[in-house]
Amino acid sequence: MDLNLSDKVALITGASRGIGLHTARVLASEGCPLGICGRNSDALEVAADELRDRGVPVVAVQADVTDPADAARLVDRTSAELGRIDILVNNAGGVRTSSLLESTDEDWRWTFETNIFQVIRLIRLVVPHMRRSGGGAIVNIGSSAGWHPKVQVATHYSASKATIVYLTERLALDLVHENIRVNTVSPGSTIWPDSGWDRIRQARPEFFDAYLAEVYPMGRLGKPEEVAQVVAFLASPRASWINGRNIPVDGLEQTSLRRA
Numbered sequence: 001m002d003l004n005l006s007d008k009v010a011l012i013t014g015a016s017r018g019i020g021l022h023t024a025r026v027l028a029s030e031g032c033p034l035g036i037c038g039r040n041s042d043a044l045e046v047a048a049d050e051l052r053d054r055g056v057p058v059v060a061v062q063a064d065v066t067d068p069a070d071a072a073r074l075v076d077r078t079s080a081e082l083g084r085i086d087i088l089v090n091n092a093g094g095v096r097t098s099s100l101l102e103s104t105d106e107d108w109r110w111t112f113e114t115n116i117f118q119v120i121r122l123i124r125l126v127v128p129h130m131r132r133s134g135g136g137a138i139v140n141i142g143s144s145a146g147w148h149p150k151v152q153v154a155t156h157y158s159a160s161k162a163t164i165v166y167l168t169e170r171l172a173l174d175l176v177h178e179n180i181r182v183n184t185v186s187p188g189s190t191i192w193p194d195s196g197w198d199r200i201r202q203a204r205p206e207f208f209d210a211y212l213a214e215v216y217p218m219g220r221l222g223k224p225e226e227v228a229q230v231v232a233f234l235a236s237p238r239a240s241w242i243n244g245r246n247i248p249v250d251g252l253e254q255t256s257l258r259r260a
């Protein structure tokens with residue numbers, strides 16, 4: 001299906017690997033000029049070259065989205081060099097592990113800075129560009145751990161992703177008359193070579209196999225391209241009647257009581 005995205009400019013945070021890179025690949029294949037970022041400039045340049053080979057202009061900005069100056073520079077360069085911003089995919093995020101009782105104030109601050117405050121900041125920076133071009137679409141990457149309890153996942157991470165789900169519906173209502181849709185995609189555990197889950201699979205095969213058997217009735221974890229395709233659809237005019245929603249992409253994930 002043609003997603004009708006040709007020439008829509010998309011800004012994707014954290015697109016040098018994983019779900020962000022796969023989302024960038026799908027959007028590039030649909031003809032979207034791209035603004036992308038990551039902290040490691042070598043990995044970012046490799047990703048940017050690969051995406052350019054798909055025939056679209058790519059602005060790659062070495063940036064840490066938790067740094068307000070970097071976030072502003074990312075948005076400024078993308079809009080200046082590509083002329084507009086129609087799509088924002090808030091993909092960059094991170095996880096620290098610790099149980100609720102052992103977690104520190106610093107763990108909570110870091111997690112909310114990494115998964116929430118930078119998302120809010122980017123939305124504030126990008127919405128004026130969407131208003132100028134008459135509308136847009138925002139897709140936030142949440143997590144299945146943000147809408148049902150998974151006891152092996154740190155509470156501060158889950159709480160930050162739960163906040164994404166609230167923020168999405170609230171923001172969609174705030175922007176409903178501006179032709180800007182806002183949705184969340186909540187992936188279940190997603191794996192690719194050398195990803196976090198691949199490293200767990202290799203280091204702790206017994207835990208990995210038991211987790212898989214308990215939580216994923218389809219018998220496997222997700223692939224980043226399976227998440228990316230849903231993100232691209234939600235960002236497109238084909239999803240014009242989906243707004244403010246949280247879309248799980250989790251292979252029928254079951255609630256888990258298995259501690260890590």
Ligand SMILES: NC(=O)c1ccc[n+]([C@@H]2O[C@H](COP(=O)([O-])OP(=O)(O)OC[C@H]3O[C@@H](n4cnc5c(N)ncnc54)[C@H](OP(=O)(O)O)[C@@H]3O)[C@@H](O)[C@H]2O)c1
Pocket residue numbers: 013014015016017018019020037038039040041043063064065066091092093094141142143144186187188189190191195196197
């Ligand atoms: N993988 C899963 O199983 C899973 C499940 C549920 C939800 N999610 C969510 O999906 C999103 C992507 O996850 P992923 O597993 O694909 O992540 P990943 O493999 O860790 O990749 C994250 C990407 O974002 C960049 N990045 C990370 N922090 C950044 C920062 N502060 N500023 C700029 N760029 C940053 C990374 O590059 P640099 O390191 O070079 O900055 C990389 O390109 C996250 O929001 C995550 O919480 C993932």
